[in-house]
Amino acid sequence: MLTLVTYPPAFGQPSGSPFCVKALYLLNLSGLPWQRKDTADPRNWPKGKLPALWVDDEIIGDSDNIRTWLEERGAHFDAGLSDLDRATSRAFIRMAEEHMYFHIVLDRWADKAVWPIVRDTYFATIPAFLRKFISRGIRRMLLRGMDAQGLGRLTAGERLERIEPDLQAITDRLWHGPFLFGAQPSAADASVAAMLGAMASTPGGTALSRRVSQDVMLVDYMRRVQAALG
């Protein structure tokens, strides 16, 4: 049996981590039977991150490696896509995971009004009297990383302007079909819908969560992916 090690559900999403949601969507798309094991502590898993796929005595870390592992065993996530669409799909996945994702991180970890809600959800298993102390160092390190990456230096307004073309690119594709690359869900939907779901569900009513959750086209799309792969 395949076991997906994942962060627990949060904010109405199947997991607090969009990468875990992506892995869960890919597993459902593969058609293989699997089960989940929830943990809030990533330290003992590959690279200290989640998701991970646990298969007998093998542990595959990283959602990209999980995708490759499933494909090597027969999963066809991009069945029916042309070479051109497969190339575009790759770029959409990178856009989602290497750009959109960091907007979610900043929305959740940098916003002073949102952070206490996120902290009490992500670190719920740590006793309340220790939670602030333990999470403070983790938050400081993460925000330092975002500052070095660059997006952390933008104001919330500048971030919203920066993300808008990504959301437009997704919407442009959705004018042409129910999923990003046609009538059936494919690998890009797993990544993109997971990131959109996380954006929309960030608590505290941030500008980004409002932008995504009030966009009828994106909301309908997330519902379709959830119905097909969730």
Ligand SMILES: N[C@@H](CCC(=O)N[C@@H](CS)C(=O)NCC(=O)O)C(=O)O
């Ligand atoms: N490239 C990885 C990214 C996974 C990732 O960044 N996971 C985050 C949660 S969204 C994590 O576990 N972070 C824990 C940490 O950095 O300490 C993937 O695709 O699986």
